Amino acid sequence: MKRRDLLRRGAAAAIGGAASAVGASAQQGGARVAPAPRRFRAYIRTDAGASVRDVRMLPLRDNMVAIRTEATQCCYTIVNQALGTGAAGGAGGAVAARILGHGGVGVVEAVGATVTRVRPGDRVLVTNTPNCGECYDCLRRRGDLCQMNPANGEPLVPIGELEDGMPVHQHNNTGGFAELMITYDWYCVPALTKAPAAELAVLGCVGATGLGAVTTFVPVRFGDSVVVMGAGPVGLSAVQGARIMGASPIICVEPIAARRELALRLGATMALDPNAEGDGLVQKIRDICSGPTDRKFLGGRDRTRDSDSRGADYVIATVGADAMPPAVERGPDPTALVPTRQAWEMTRAGGHLVTLGLPRGNLTLPAGAWSNRGRIHHAGQYGGVNAKADVPRFVRLLDDGLFNAKVIVTATYPLDRTREAFEAVGNRTTTCAVVTF
Numbered sequence: 001m002k003r004r005d006l007l008r009r010g011a012a013a014a015i016g017g018a019a020s021a022v023g024a025s026a027q028q029g030g031a032r033v034a035p036a037p038r039r040f041r042a043y044i045r046t047d048a049g050a051s052v053r054d055v056r057m058l059p060l061r062d063n064m065v066a067i068r069t070e071a072t073q074c075c076y077t078i079v080n081q082a083l084g085t086g087a088a089g090g091a092g093g094a095v096a097a098r099i100l101g102h103g104g105v106g107v108v109e110a111v112g113a114t115v116t117r118v119r120p121g122d123r124v125l126v127t128n129t130p131n132c133g134e135c136y137d138c139l140r141r142r143g144d145l146c147q148m149n150p151a152n153g154e155p156l157v158p159i160g161e162l163e164d165g166m167p168v169h170q171h172n173n174t175g176g177f178a179e180l181m182i183t184y185d186w187y188c189v190p191a192l193t194k195a196p197a198a199e200l201a202v203l204g205c206v207g208a209t210g211l212g213a214v215t216t217f218v219p220v221r222f223g224d225s226v227v228v229m230g231a232g233p234v235g236l237s238a239v240q241g242a243r244i245m246g247a248s249p250i251i252c253v254e255p256i257a258a259r260r261e262l263a264l265r266l267g268a269t270m271a272l273d274p275n276a277e278g279d280g281l282v283q284k285i286r287d288i289c290s291g292p293t294d295r296k297f298l299g300g301r302d303r304t305r306d307s308d309s310r311g312a313d314y315v316i317a318t319v320g321a322d323a324m325p326p327a328v329e330r331g332p333d334p335t336a337l338v339p340t341r342q343a344w345e346m347t348r349a350g351g352h353l354v355t356l357g358l359p360r361g362n363l364t365l366p367a368g369a370w371s372n373r374g375r376i377h378h379a380g381q382y383g384g385v386n387a388k389a390d391v392p393r394f395v396r397l398l399d400d401g402l403f404n405a406k407v408i409v410t411a412t413y414p415l416d417r418t419r420e421a422f423e424a425v426g427n428r429t430t431t432c433a434v435v436t437f
């Protein structure tokens with residue numbers, strides 16, 4: 001029997017044809033095919049708040065994949081959604097019930113009739129951004145801006161119903177805080193590894209964002225200086241990427257003492273507290289990164305105090321606005337505009353500034369220097385990652401022990417305690433929480 005026919009049978013079984021399930025599963029290495037009607041539990045946001053609810057799955061669409069979730073990481077960007085403290089909503093338009101999350105790791109349970117890339121039994125990462133490979137942006141190697149993202153107008157599709165018949169959609173068309181993720185195949189990246197699910201889940205969003213920013217989006221050159229603003233999971237992944245690329249020094253700026261410790265463990269050569277450094281932070285980093293000499297014919301540069309020849313070769317800004325007041329050390333500015341502006345100021349003329357955080361408000365910069373002094377600004381979602389090409393390489397770094405996700409994952413929770421997980425993330429009392437199934 002041809003593989004395509006097997007896939008069709010798998011899809012039929014997912015929709016309701018239990019008879020073909022046995023054949024499909026036997027010939028695909030024991031892969032499980034979803035029985036119908038399939039029910040699953042999910043952490044769902046409605047106008048009434050967020051809680052774990054039962055969902056009845058709708059028939060699987062031809063171009064979608066049903067994935068049994070193993071783990072999903074709790075991203076700071078959705079703290080308000082997850083705690084029910086902000087307005088219900090998100091990219092893709094208003095929906096009555098939304099499964100929260102934007103990806104995770106799991107095992108393919110069933111595929112629609114036209115899906116050819118993945119099969120039941122495959123372990124996959126469902127990534128934060130899609131990478132269809134065909135749209136305007138994917139064809140220009142900007143998969144992080146893929147047009148299939150709901151942020152670019154792609155509608156959310158219903159994949160299930162609540163007990164009362166209310167249609168259920170998923171954030172990003174992927175969800176994540178659910179026993180099943182039902183998504184398009186262009187969100188799926190093979191994760192052909194036995195790595196622990198909680199560690200792998202980090203690569204669905206924050207880990208790949210930090211790693212990708214410095215290894216594939218704006219590859220750092222060995223021996224060049226790197227500053228990472230913020231030691232949350234994105235910053236700690238960028239620190240490791242900079243270490244892997246051979247950067248030196250690697251300076252991490254972070255208000256929370258426990259996170260500065262993690263940064264030093266993972267490869268930062270120095271960790272600074274922005275509250276202790278105050279207004280002197282930018283000058284201090286410019287001093288450290290201004291090289292050993294001002295003798296220009298010896299490879300030196302102008303080291304006078306106000307010269308913007310002084311500064312880091314690369315600055316990676318990962319600080320975002322506070323979703324809620326932290327229960328631990330607070331940063332200098334809840335909007336994150338101050339650290340973002342500092343990041344620009346500590347980038348040397350001709351250096352690279354990569355922004356990954358989500359500050360709130362409008363940034364003011366000196367227009368002449370912005371226009372003429374050669375600082376190169378790179379902005380990207382998901383660290384500018386092209387998921388299909390880049391994420392398998394990050395999985396290998398994890399497998400080979402070069403990327404340490406174990407240290408980044410500071411807490412794990414079951415689905416029933418998802419709210420608690422997000423409270424810890426919002427309070428910043430844990431660095432990276434992961435819900436495991």
Ligand SMILES: [Zn+2]
Binds near residue numbers: 075206
């Ligand atoms: Zn995320």
Ligand SMILES: [Zn+2]
Binds near residue numbers: 130131133
């Ligand atoms: Zn695309």
